[in-house]
Every structure is written in structure tokens, then in C-alpha cells.
Amino acid sequence: MGSTDEKEEYTYENEEREELTEERILQMLDERKFKELKEELEHMYPVDLVELMEDFTQKQLVMVFRLLAKEEAAETFTEMDSDMRETLIGGLTDSELEEVMEEMYLDDTVDVLEEMPANVVDRLLMATDEETRQQINQLLQYPEDSAGSVMNVDYIALRKEMTVAESILKIRQVGINKETIYTCYVTEKRKLIGMVDVKELLTTSESKTIEEIMDTNVLYAHTTDDQEEVAQIINKYGLIALPIVDHEMCMVGIVTVDDAMDVLQEETTEDISIMAGVSPSDDSYFETTVLEHVKSRLPWLLFLMLSATVTQMIMNHYESALAVMPQLAGFIPMLTGTGGNCGSQSSTLVIRGISVGEIEFGDLFRVIFKEIRVAILISLILSVVNGIRIIVMGQGDALVALTIGLTMACTIVIAKVVGCTLPLVAEKIGLDPAIMATPLISTLVDISTISVYFAIVSAVFSL
Amino acid sequence: MGSTDEKEEYTYENEEREELTEERILQMLDERKFKELKEELEHMYPVDLVELMEDFTQKQLVMVFRLLAKEEAAETFTEMDSDMRETLIGGLTDSELEEVMEEMYLDDTVDVLEEMPANVVDRLLMATDEETRQQINQLLQYPEDSAGSVMNVDYIALRKEMTVAESILKIRQVGINKETIYTCYVTEKRKLIGMVDVKELLTTSESKTIEEIMDTNVLYAHTTDDQEEVAQIINKYGLIALPIVDHEMCMVGIVTVDDAMDVLQEETTEDISIMAGVSPSDDSYFETTVLEHVKSRLPWLLFLMLSATVTQMIMNHYESALAVMPQLAGFIPMLTGTGGNCGSQSSTLVIRGISVGEIEFGDLFRVIFKEIRVAILISLILSVVNGIRIIVMGQGDALVALTIGLTMACTIVIAKVVGCTLPLVAEKIGLDPAIMATPLISTLVDISTISVYFAIVSAVFSL
Numbered sequence: 001m002g003s004t005d006e007k008e009e010y011t012y013e014n015e016e017r018e019e020l021t022e023e024r025i026l027q028m029l030d031e032r033k034f035k036e037l038k039e040e041l042e043h044m045y046p047v048d049l050v051e052l053m054e055d056f057t058q059k060q061l062v063m064v065f066r067l068l069a070k071e072e073a074a075e076t077f078t079e080m081d082s083d084m085r086e087t088l089i090g091g092l093t094d095s096e097l098e099e100v101m102e103e104m105y106l107d108d109t110v111d112v113l114e115e116m117p118a119n120v121v122d123r124l125l126m127a128t129d130e131e132t133r134q135q136i137n138q139l140l141q142y143p144e145d146s147a148g149s150v151m152n153v154d155y156i157a158l159r160k161e162m163t164v165a166e167s168i169l170k171i172r173q174v175g176i177n178k179e180t181i182y183t184c185y186v187t188e189k190r191k192l193i194g195m196v197d198v199k200e201l202l203t204t205s206e207s208k209t210i211e212e213i214m215d216t217n218v219l220y221a222h223t224t225d226d227q228e229e230v231a232q233i234i235n236k237y238g239l240i241a242l243p244i245v246d247h248e249m250c251m252v253g254i255v256t257v258d259d260a261m262d263v264l265q266e267e268t269t270e271d272i273s274i275m276a277g278v279s280p281s282d283d284s285y286f287e288t289t290v291l292e293h294v295k296s297r298l299p300w301l302l303f304l305m306l307s308a309t310v311t312q313m314i315m316n317h318y319e320s321a322l323a324v325m326p327q328l329a330g331f332i333p334m335l336t337g338t339g340g341n342c343g344s345q346s347s348t349l350v351i352r353g354i355s356v357g358e359i360e361f362g363d364l365f366r367v368i369f370k371e372i373r374v375a376i377l378i379s380l381i382l383s384v385v386n387g388i389r390i391i392v393m394g395q396g397d398a399l400v401a402l403t404i405g406l407t408m409a410c411t412i413v414i415a416k417v418v419g420c421t422l423p424l425v426a427e428k429i430g431l432d433p434a435i436m437a438t439p440l441i442s443t444l445v446d447i448s449t450i451s452v453y454f455a456i457v458s459a460v461f462s463l
Numbered sequence: 464m465g466s467t468d469e470k471e472e473y474t475y476e477n478e479e480r481e482e483l484t485e486e487r488i489l490q491m492l493d494e495r496k497f498k499e500l501k502e503e504l505e506h507m508y509p510v511d512l513v514e515l516m517e518d519f520t521q522k523q524l525v526m527v528f529r530l531l532a533k534e535e536a537a538e539t540f541t542e543m544d545s546d547m548r549e550t551l552i553g554g555l556t557d558s559e560l561e562e563v564m565e566e567m568y569l570d571d572t573v574d575v576l577e578e579m580p581a582n583v584v585d586r587l588l589m590a591t592d593e594e595t596r597q598q599i600n601q602l603l604q605y606p607e608d609s610a611g612s613v614m615n616v617d618y619i620a621l622r623k624e625m626t627v628a629e630s631i632l633k634i635r636q637v638g639i640n641k642e643t644i645y646t647c648y649v650t651e652k653r654k655l656i657g658m659v660d661v662k663e664l665l666t667t668s669e670s671k672t673i674e675e676i677m678d679t680n681v682l683y684a685h686t687t688d689d690q691e692e693v694a695q696i697i698n699k700y701g702l703i704a705l706p707i708v709d710h711e712m713c714m715v716g717i718v719t720v721d722d723a724m725d726v727l728q729e730e731t732t733e734d735i736s737i738m739a740g741v742s743p744s745d746d747s748y749f750e751t752t753v754l755e756h757v758k759s760r761l762p763w764l765l766f767l768m769l770s771a772t773v774t775q776m777i778m779n780h781y782e783s784a785l786a787v788m789p790q791l792a793g794f795i796p797m798l799t800g801t802g803g804n805c806g807s808q809s810s811t812l813v814i815r816g817i818s819v820g821e822i823e824f825g826d827l828f829r830v831i832f833k834e835i836r837v838a839i840l841i842s843l844i845l846s847v848v849n850g851i852r853i854i855v856m857g858q859g860d861a862l863v864a865l866t867i868g869l870t871m872a873c874t875i876v877i878a879k880v881v882g883c884t885l886p887l888v889a890e891k892i893g894l895d896p897a898i899m900a901t902p903l904i905s906t907l908v909d910i911s912t913i914s915v916y917f918a919i920v921s922a923v924f925s926l
Contacts, residue, residue, distance in 0.1 A: 043680050047699055171665050181662055182645050182703070198661060199644055202635050217506050235728070236510055238721035240645075240703065257720050258701035264724070265698070268731050269815055272738075276811035276901070277804055285816045286829070290836045297808050298841060304804055305845055308797035312858065315793035322789035329785055329792040330778035333909050334771035336796055340803075341740055341767055341902045345760050348739035352732055353748045366749070373753045378761060382768055395775065438739070438901050439804045446796050 062091035074103030148223030151253035275437035340442030346419030525554035537566030611686030614716035738900035803905030809882030
């Protein structure tokens with residue numbers, strides 16, 4: 001949190017140099033100190049530079065962009081959000097665009113293209129050579145969120161007959177263009193048959209063949225696998241990259257650990273949004289317009305508001321009881337609130353347990369058994385504390401305290417059981433468990449709380 | 464999600480070999496087929512093996528463990544949870560323990576030691592040589608959750624006078640013991656002055672010196688920095704490892720990307736727990752006992768239950784109004800529910816925005832302005848839909864519909880503004896924004912909803 005505020009702390013060189021800020025860049029552009037700016041830009045990380053240029057005009061963006069070295073320019077372009085990219089593209093000449101497209105990694109190019117409006121895509125594809133264009137079209141065909149759509153098609157392929165010395169030579173020749181050469185893959189007629197770590201190559205006798213040192217126990221995924229699954233494999237096994245194969249086991253690309261981290265972060269943001277009753281979107285908070293925010297939040301609110309009608313109907317049924325003892329209504333927000341909180345604690349823990357792979361449907365009864373024990377202990381403590389409060393504050397006599405205590409105990413047990421069961425059932429029937437989080441649980445718990453409350457009230461006070 | 468079910472899909476070799484299951488291991492142990500089991504175990508990933516052995520007895524664990532190659536044994540030990548580790552340690556001889564400790568990476572050793580009871584720690588430290596013991600003690604002194612506590616002390620340090628050829632030679636000599644040699648660090652009198660990627664070494668002329676090719680623009684962190692900040696830097700800049708320095712800029716270790724991924728996952732789980740009103744713990748759901756679950760959930764429940772007293776006091780104040788029009792109580796769960804959901808949508812989006820670094824305190828007014836516009840649109844739609852419902856279902860006349868609509872509009876605006884403001888204020892004053900999630904927001908929103916509702920009801924119906 002807040003790591004960007006302390007950025008200067010993390011770069012050794014910056015201790016000796018004044019940090020480049022938005023104001024300083026604009027000032028240097030104004031004063032046409034291009035040579036100095038160019039020099040300073042060399043020491044900027046693309047992701048930091050993009051943060052500084054957030055409010056730049058097209059002209060300013062283009063001026064800075066032209067001062068960047070080729071490779072940095074491509075990386076900076078990759079880090080931009082789609083609005084900034086579109087603005088910049090509008091100001092670049094065709095040949096400049098061509099250079100950027102040449103330097104970008106193919107998986108980044110595809111990401112860029114997927115976010116751009118059709119006319120910009122056309123211009124970008126025009127700036128690409130024929131071979132790359134074919135590869136791009138190939139990648140664009142993989143379903144969204146599939147391994148194929150996030151993979152990188154640059155990797156080092158070795159043959160099993162090669163020696164270690166030959167392999168190192170091959171890496172020296174072609175490696176400079178690859179995003180990662182830390183793991184090399186051994187293929188035979190394009191089929192993946194093994195892998196060798198560069199570490200292995202550097203620490204083994206040069207005359208050994210790849211076949212002697214390769215690891216044939218290779219983890220891999222298919223192009224059509226879900227990107228989240230791929231990211232979780234990379235995370236679970238602590239990999240730098242995971243090879244991706246097509247349905248004939250031919251190797252077509254790799255997914256690298258930095259992409260996996262991004263995927264996990266995105267999926268977590270998605271889960272958290274869903275858990276709060278917001279339809280997830282790929283855009284960040286500020287990138288989302290007011291109308292889009294309304295669209296993503298309204299469905300659940302509408303559904304839940306209308307579901308609350310059930311609670312209302314139950315209460316209307318007991319209208320006469322409320323007319324006689326109106327103070328009973330005062331306990332309702334506390335009862336539904338406590339029930340809702342208990343339910344959301346259970347559902348949240350179970351949803352997270354499912355998504356990190358600890359809990360699965362087979363554990364249902366183990367989870368329920370645990371939640372029931374937790375619920376009984378919690379309801380005992382809360383009921384007693386609340387009973388004392390009611391009597392001390394003079395909000396009711398012992399009978400009222402008992403009624404509220406009983407209701408609370410039932411509510412808590414129901415809330416915890418419903419809260420832990422629904423996410424697991426959702427997972428089982430192929431829904432996203434995150435749907436079963438706080439908003440839905442608390443509406444369901446409201447209904448059961450009110451039913452239980454008035455059933456007990458009617459029985460105790462014969463209303 | 465559910466990736467473990469499909470595990471066999473990801474290992475090329477497994478297509479030709481029957482998969483090793485818990486039952487097959489136990490059967491082979493029973494039939495004393497140790498040689499075959501040993502062979503099959505060679506193809507297992509430690510993390511998968513640990514999953515299979517979850518329900519093994521001490522004797523079974525020790526038998527399997529003795530069949531593993533040294534390095535695999537250490538890795539498998541690292542992957543175990545603390546209970547399994549303790550069971551296993553109890554069954555190992557001192558010399559076996561010594562071997563495991565020798566093979567483990569120092570950062571993993573420290574993790575293990577931190578989780579073990581004192582008598583086990585003593586036994587483990589006895590099984591460690593003097594030099595390692597000193598390093599361990601050093602690492603144990605870093606504060607919990609600091610960069611120092613998760614870093615690895617094995618890395619390749621080069622001097623700037625070395626040539627590329629000499630550097631590669633050094634890596635070949637010592638590299639096999641290092642967890643990562645993908646990035647080498649250049650130090651001068653132990654101070655970090657630059658870094659070189661192995662990629663760079665392999666693709667540059669062998670006679671160049673390190674000084675000529677090293678990158679002096681090195682990102683780094685301090686031993687006392689928070690592990691989450693370190694993980695976010697690794698994620699933001701797409702690094703494989705980040706060097707860690709002490710207060711004198713001397714390099715003491717590295718944090719690798721796989722550890723960073725684990726840190727981010729843990730911190731997310733922590734955030735999600737806090738957002739549901741559960742005190743976070745390092746243990747997983749099943750590792751946490753019932754009593755610990757109660758202890759981690761009770762404080763918020765108690766606090767929120769007692770806060771709900773405020774709502775009750777407000778309602779008691781309007782007891783006479785309820786006695787006259789008891790049907791008014793029926794609308795309360797719907798109003799508080801809708802308010803709570805609106806508030807938690809806003810707070811959740813802002814909390815996530817803060818934790819991924821998009822939103823900060825300076826954006827407060829921009830966020831509030833956005834939320835108010837969203838709130839107005841949403842409240843218009845919900846009020847109209849709800850008004851129609853009330854009249855159609857005969858739950859009230861146009862005046863009732865208007866009262867409820869007005870209350871709802873006020874509630875939604877208040878809920879959204881409170882929901883987006885509190886996490887940012889929390890961040891500003893140094894609290895964890897996640898505390899300001901659903902449970903607290905919905906209690907606050909309950910109070911404001913009830914106040915607004917009865918104020919409007921009293922005015923409209925002159926009660």
C-alpha cells in the first residue's frame with residue numbers, strides 16, 4: 001500500500017539525481033531541453049513514466065515518446081491504459097507506429113489490439129509485417145481468459161541431440177529477443193518432450209547432450225485452459241514459466257510468472273467485486289464511467305431489494321403483534337445485522353478457502369460441523385451479553401431478553417450454516433462461489449431471522 | 464479453481480504412467496514394494512506428494528520420506544504444514560534431520576522454525592551447523608512480515624572488474640546451490656552498485672567487463688520494509704527477484720518472485736477476512752480450531768451488535784408512530800438492506816482500488832463526486848421500481864410510496880458517500896482500509912437509514 005509514494009527509496013541512482021516529476025518533464029519540454037530530458041528518461045522505468053504522463057496532452061505525450069529509446073518506447077506503450085494509447089497513436093506517424101509494433105512482445109500486442117476501437121486496430125495492423133500479422137490473428141482467436149490469449153509465443157526450443165555447448169550458443173544467438181530464456185523447452189517434431197533450466201546448462205559439462213540432462217516430467221497447460229488455472233499452477237509449483245501446448249501436444253507458447261501474477265490480481269479483484277454485489281469489469285475504478293458503474297451495481301441491488309419484499313410480507317403478517325408491542329420492532333435491525341454479519345463471515349472464509357484450493361465440495365459436512373460448533377459458542381456469548389444489556393438499559397424484562405436471546409441463537413446457527421453451504425453448492429453446480437457472498441447471504445438471513453423472531457415472539461407472548 | 468482435480472492433465476509423462484494416489488502409496492508400503500515406490504516418487508512434485516500424505520500416520524510419513532532423494536526430501540518438508548512437519552520430525556533420527564536442514568533454503572528453514580514449538584526448534588537447531596545457525600538467528604531477528612524475514616540469503620554477487628567469461632565461470636562453480644541465478648548483483652565492499660541479468664551475460668561478448676554491461680538503475684528494498692510493499696514492487700516492475708539491503712546499503716539477500724506471489728496471496732486473504740469482520744490469521748480454515756474461529760470472529764460481532772443499540776434507541780423514540788402505523792416497520796429491513804448493499808459496493812471498490820494502488824487519499828473528492836452521481840441514478844431507478852411495487856402489491860398508497868422513495872434516495876446517497884469516504888480516511892490516518900468494509904458500513908448505514916426514515920415519516924404523516 002502506498003508504495004508509489006516512497007518510490008525514490010527503491011532506486012539506488014536516484015539518491016544522486018533529482019527525481020523526474022510531471023512538472024519537471026513539462027518544464028523541460030517548454031524550455032526545449034530535449035537532450036537533458038532524453039538522458040533523464042533513460043533512467044525511468046516505463047511503468048513509472050506512464051504514471052507521470054497521466055494528464056499529458058497528445059502533443060506532450062508524442063514529444064516525450066519520441067525521446068525514448070526504441071525498446072523503452074515499446075514498453076512504455078505497453079504500460080499505458082487504452083485511453084492514453086489511443087491519444088498517442090493519433091499523434092504518431094505510420095513509420096513510428098511500425099517501430100513500436102516491431103519492438104512489442106506479441107502477447108502485449110494482442111492485449112493492445114483487443115482494447116482498441118476498430119479503426120485504430122486497422123492502422124496498427126497496417127503497421128505490422130505479414131508474418132507477425134498472421135501470428136496476431138492466430139492469438140486473437142483464442143477465447144478470452146484462456147491460456148492461449150495470455151501466452152507469449154517467444155521461447156527457446158532445443159532439440160534433444162544438441163550438446164550443452166551448442167545449446168548455450170543457440171541461446172547466445174537468438175536469446176536476446178526472447179522475453180524469458182530462463183527455461184528452455186525441448187521439442188521433437190514440435191511436440192514438447194522435456195525442459196532444461198538455463199541454470200542446468202550453465203552448471204553441467206559442455207559435452208553432455210540435452211537428452212541426458214533434460215527433465216521429462218514437464219508441467220504444461222493447453223491453449224484453451226482457463227488463465228486462472230494456469231496462473232495457479234505457476235504459483236503452486238513456483239515456476240518462472242509454464243509451456244502451453246495445442247490439442248496435439250505441439251508447443252505453441254509460454255505463460256510467464258509476471259503475467260500469472262497479473263492474472264491472479266485481476267481474478268482476485270473480480271472475486272472481491274462479485275462478493276460485494278458488483279459485476280466485475282476489466283476497467284479500473286476511474287476508467288469506469290458513471291453509467292457503467294450504475295450498470296454493474298444495479299442488477300444485484302434491484303434483485304435484493306425485491307427479495308426483501310418477502311421479509312416485508314412476513315412482517316405485515318404480524319402487524320397486529322407490532323401494534324400491541326411496538327418496541328419489538330426496535331430489535332429487528334440488531335437481529336438482522338448480527339445474522340448478516342455472522343453469515344458473511346462464514347461465506348467469506350469458505351469462498352476464499354475454495355479459491356485458494358483448501359476447501360472443496362467433499363468437505364461440506366466437515367465445514368458445516370465446524371461452523372455449527374462456532375455458531376453455538378458465539379450465540380451463547382452474544383445472547384448473554386445482549387440479555388444483560390437489555391435488562392440494564394431497561395429495554396425489556398427477562399422474558400424479552402430470553403426471546404431475543406433465543407432468536408439470536410437460532411439466527412446465528414442458521415446464518416453460519418447457510419453461509420458456509422451456499423458457496424460450496426455454487427462451486428458444485430458450476431457457479432462462481434463469490435456470488436454467494438454478503439449481499440445474497442444477508443438477504444436470505446434477513447428472511448429467516450424475521451420468520452424465527454415472530455414465531456418465537458408469538459409463542460412467548462401469545463400474540 | 465479446482466485445478467487439483469485435473470492435475471494429471473498437466474504432466475506429460477503421466478499420460479504413460481498410472482498416477483500415484485494415496486491408496487497406491489499405502490498399498491505399496493504394505494506390500495513392501497519400496498524400490499518401485501521410490502522410482503514413482505521421483506516423478507512426483509513435492510507439493511503434490513504432501514497433498515497425498517495428508518492423512519498418513521507418523522510411521523507411513525517416515526517410510527515415504529526415507530525413500531525420497533535428499534533434495535526432494537527437503538523440498539517436501541518445506542511444503543508440509545506445521546502439524547505434518549512436527550509428526551515427521553518426531554519419527555526422524557538426528558542424522559536424518561541434519562540432512563534435511565542442510566538441503567533446505569535458509570528462508571524456508573526460518574519459516575519452519577517460526578512455526579514450531581520450542582522443543583522442536585531446539586532439536587532442529589542442534590541438527591544445524593554453526594555457520595547456518597548464526598545466519599538463522601540473524602534472519603529470525605527481522606520483524607514479522609518484513610522483507611528481511613522473507614528474503615533468501617543465497618544469491619550470486621559479482622565484482623565490476625570481472626569479465627563476462629569470468630562471471631559465467633563463477634556461476635558455473637557456485638550457481639548450483641543458489642535458488643535463483645537469473646539475476647546477478649554487482650557489489651563493491653558489499654554495497655549494491657548494479658545488476659546483470661544472466662540473459663545479458665549469455666548474449667554479450669565474453670571479454671567485456673561487468674562494469675560495461677551492468678545496469679546501475681537497480682530497484683531494491685530495505686530489510687525492514689513491509690513484505691507486501693516488496694511484493695508489489697516485484698509485481699509492478701515484473702521482476703524475478705528484488706535485492707534487499709541493510710541500512711548501510713550493503714546487500715544481504717533477495718526476495719524472489721515466487722515468494723512475492725505467496726505474500727500477495729496471503730495479504731489478499733488477510734484483506735478479505737478483515738473485510739468480512741474476521742481477524743486474520745496465518746492458519747488456513749481447517750488448521751484453525753473452533754475456539755480460534757470464535758476468537759477471531761467474536762470481537763466485530765460484539766461491537767456491531769452493541770452499535771445496533773443506537774438504531775434501537777432511535778426506533779424506540781418513534782414507538783408511538785409504529786403503534787399507529789405498524790406496517791411502517793415492514794419497510795425497515797428492505798431499506799437498511801438496500802442501504803447496506805449500496806454502501807458495501809462503494810467501500811469494497813474503494814478498498815480494492817487502494818490496495819492495488821489506483822486510489823489514494825488525494826482522490827477523495829473525485830471519488831465522492833463519482834459516487835454521488837452513481838448514487839443519484841441508482842436511487843432514482845430503485846425508488847421508482849419500488850414505488851410501483853408498493854402500489855401494485857397494495858402495501859401502501861402513493862404517499863407511502865413517496866415516503867419510502869425519498870428515504871431510499873437519501874439512504875443510498877449517504878451509504879455511497881460514507882462507503883467511499885471511510886476507507887480513504889482510514890488509509891490516511893494509518894489504519895487498514897479493509898476495516899471499513901461491509902460490517903461496519905452496514906451498521907453505520909442502518910443508523911442513518913432509520914434516522915432518515917422516521918424523520919421523513921413524522922413529517923409526511925405528522926406522527
